[in-house]
Amino acid sequence: MPSAAAAQTGPYDIHLLSTPSAPQSAGEARLQFASSPFGIAVAADGRAIYDVRITASGLPSPSTVGAYSAFVAWAVTTDLKEWVRLGSVTNGTNVVGSLQMNKFLLVITAEASASVAMHAGPTMLHGTSPSGWLQSFLTHPLFRGISQ
């Protein structure tokens, strides 16, 4: 069983997958509660506030994949409606700010500059928040025949 000693993996880690744009790249993101006097950080509406730390490797120079100068991390709602810019990412460990979302995708794109407000470039790495495992039981036999 896991133990406290195995702290090199966090309880809310996100494995980042590479794309054809950067097949040699890899990464992990760690969600850690932001500093709070209560031990866990939540907003007034109850959403958890996480600091996001991204560790990336194998990212090429941005210019090698097009007219880009930086890689930028985004948190994206699962319906893709809301994109929240987290911060720029380089190879190594990057603390890219805090986040208040329940379920989200984590996307790292190549962009024209590190300060862009909207995503426009290709995706380099992507992952899903652990809460993405939370799926509907609508068709599970446990609920078959039950309508909402």
Add this chain to the structure above:
Amino acid sequence: MLRAASHAAALAMMAAAITTAQAQTKPRADSAAKRAAKDSVAARGMQGMMPGMEMGPAKKPGPGPRTRPATSAMPNMAMPVPMPAGMPMMPGLVGLRPAGSTFLPGAGVSVATLPAAKPRQLVTLGDGDTLDLTAMLVRRTIRGRAFAMYGFNGQVPGPLIRVPQNATIIVRFHNRIDLPSTVHWHGVRLENRNDGVPGLTQEAVAIGGTFVYRVHFPDAGVYWYHPHVREDIEQAMGLFGNMLVDSPDRDYYSPVNEEQVLMLDDLLVNGDTLIRFGREGPDFALMGRVGNVMLVNAEPRYSARVNRGAVVRFYLTNVSSSRTFNLSFGGAPMKVVASDVSRFEREERVPSVVLAPAERYIVEARFDKPGRYALVNAVQAINHFAGEFSSQLDTLGTITVRATPATPDYARQFTTLRENAAVSRDIASYRASFDRAPDKTLNLTVKTTGLPLATVQFMSIDTAYFAPVEWVDGMPDMNWLSTSEQVTWILRDAATGKENMDIDWHVAQGSMVKLRIFNDPTSFHPMQHPIHLHGQRMLVIARDGVATKNLVWKDTALIPVGSTVDVLIDASNPGAWMLHCHIAEHLGAGMMAVMHVDPAGRGAPVKGR
């Protein structure tokens, strides 16, 4: 480890108590359930009635004939536990009910004949004063429906005891309820024999009995008292009260216009009916009993009136069995000042207050505009059926702000975030121990046996994602059907593999114990645990490897699912002290251990200061 004579006597007393209570209670319809209940009582000596007593032998989980599954003896019985909107009961659970018999206070007593519960009254005591505190049956009317419940001195919450720091008071406790009981003085670093743990520091006080406590208050702040016998029943039914301990330093806190002392609670009802309790041990053993009626100071609607610009100091205590609150005051700016056993090193602005069971926080809020401010609990619920999060907001009360300006105007003092140098100085000598290896490690997990198949199937998939904190009971049907016979919550010593009351730690008085607590996310039902240590104070020094930036002395620390939390215990108070989860049903399902603080340093393995 336990005093055998005391243990045996208490068992006998409990058996007598339950026999009486059973005779007064309408039996269940199915004879199998009655037989099972009788067997259970005989075999287990009121398992779970006295958490401090029911250690080890009676609580050895595992497959075997002793564990009774949920019964389907009454397949057409209506589901007594209300389900959340849009959440059907699982077909595989329909018609089941928890194993064992049930209990409600005041069986055989006409509710109308009971004295109406009174609001809490302030009792100001000085050093050497004596208070008579009587646990008794009362009639509480909630949303127009009268229930037989409990109160101290006829009050719910119990009397608000206000004392100066370093005072010692005498409390003559009289047990006039229909269960054995004790009083635990939560967070108070008092003499061990007054700690109120049956089987460990005293025998349970029998029905009709009396016990005299000598309570010394070495620390300023807000504390609370409650029974340490079947908290899932006695505390949930109204046996709780606060203690305010005033520092001699008149500038200990910033000046405020008003003080409010709030005890946050919830109650589980279905329509006009209280949901009955497991008699032999807690039901709702997976998550604890999460109520659907929010209560502030035992009332469903809290209200206060203040003048415009008033700064109000709120003393907040979570007395619920299981619920973690996230409180805010309608957008009023707020700062957190103190917690369980001390002030923070630094006051901080906060958007809300996260309050796990048994925790206390002292916050100050300023209401600068006339109108109404709602006291709300706002959380993210999980709809396990749809696999979605949803915002859930409950209004617990209202603060009405008059147009009249508050005098004096404390806006400037409120804006200032104080640095409490005295707290930092107090902590300074402990810092050298922050970075050393842990002296002890506890892993938190759970074992289950005999749960309904549908529950097992569902949990195996649902726990692929574990929320760090479960704010609501998203599956009350599964939770209700789980009892302390089927569920054992576990504190496991990583070094020895010993669990719960088999853990027998000895540390030297005056030492600092670095304890690492890991809440295993891979268990059958991972859940947060508010871990409470009696009689000492502790610092939460790191969470998941990140050092705490603003320290405060605590007696209860919330351990989210998957987290590793390091605490440093100031083992200064000799005696045998409980360490346990303060979710009442988890405690009743075994999640407790004892740490001995030895004056002579017997076997003390930890480093001194």
